[in-house]
Amino acid sequence: MVRKDSRLADIGKDHAYLTASLILDGTVKSAVAADLRKGPLENAEATVKAYGIADKVELRLSDGLTAISPDEADDIVIAGMGGILISEILSAAPWVKNEKYKLILQPQSHDEVLRAWLWDNGFEISEEASCFDDGKSYICMSAFYTGQSAAHSEAQILLGGFAEKDDEASAAFVEKKLRRVRVRLDALGKSDADNAEIEALKRIIDEVNR
Numbered sequence: 038m039v040r041k042d043s044r045l046a047d048i049g050k051d052h053a054y055l056t057a058s059l060i061l062d063g064t065v066k067s068a069v070a071a072d073l074r075k076g077p078l079e080n081a082e083a084t085v086k087a088y089g090i091a092d093k094v095e096l097r098l099s100d101g102l103t104a105i106s107p108d109e110a111d112d113i114v115i116a117g118m119g120g121i122l123i124s125e126i127l128s129a130a131p132w133v134k135n136e137k138y139k140l141i142l143q144p145q146s147h148d149e150v151l152r153a154w155l156w157d158n159g160f161e162i163s164e165e166a167s168c169f170d171d172g173k174s175y176i177c178m179s180a181f182y183t184g185q186s187a188a189h190s191e192a193q194i195l196l197g198g199f200a201e202k203d204d205e206a207s208a209a210f211v212e213k214k215l216r217r218v219r220v221r222l223d224a225l226g227k228s229d230a231d232n233a234e235i236e237a238l239k240r241i242i243d244e245v246n247r
């Protein structure tokens with residue numbers, strides 16, 4: 038999803054393997070690769086040295102986007118964190134609300150929180166993709182700021198566009214999330230439950246079935 042010849046900001050880069058791969062295959066011209074902690078910075082120094090790409094990669098300590106300047110990146114990757122943390126990182130950097138940036142986001146959990154945040158804050162999700170790694174399904178999405186917030190159903194927030202895709206990884210992702218919805222419905226059915234939540238969960242199942 039990263040655009041050819043863009044300048045990359047890789048936030049939470051850890052070993053910086055993604056940064057290294059995108060530099061080595063010629064996708065990006067340069068990168069700022071940042072992480073909150075010193076350990077990952079040392080890991081990334083070893084990667085950059087091993088692949089001889091130190092002239093194209095700047096490594097930096099940064100809490101989210103706080104140490105990134107708005108004029109030094111075009112494409113911003115935040116991968117391998119929870120959707121809540123990714124939303125918080127974006128909230129703390131209002132300058133990302135600009136159509137020139139492409140956000141490439143790979144939430145490991147709470148992707149519904151991230152979708153809701155993006156849609157509430159004027160972003161459009163332009164692409165979603167899934168894959169299997171080591172038997173687990175992972176998802177990734179890209180987004181641009183448009184300034185327009187659009188209403189979305191509970192099923193769209195929970196599943197994004199994956200219910201309409203027919204590849205195996207998307208189906209596994211949808212099934213995993215629907216299983217949680219059914220477990221929650223069962224639990225609520227056995228308690229003095231809040232009807233509004235039961236109705237919302239049923240609407241999700243109905244919409245996916247349709």
Ligand SMILES: C[S@@+](CC[C@H](N)C(=O)[O-])C[C@H]1O[C@@H](n2cnc3c(N)ncnc32)[C@H](O)[C@@H]1O
Pocket residue numbers: 048049050051052071072073074077099100101102115116117118122126
């Ligand atoms: C699981 S690793 C993901 C590494 C890589 N992005 C990937 O997808 O393979 C998560 C990384 O995010 C970093 N991280 C967590 N919170 C962060 C924050 N607020 N700002 C920058 N980096 C953060 C952690 O230190 C860790 O290196």
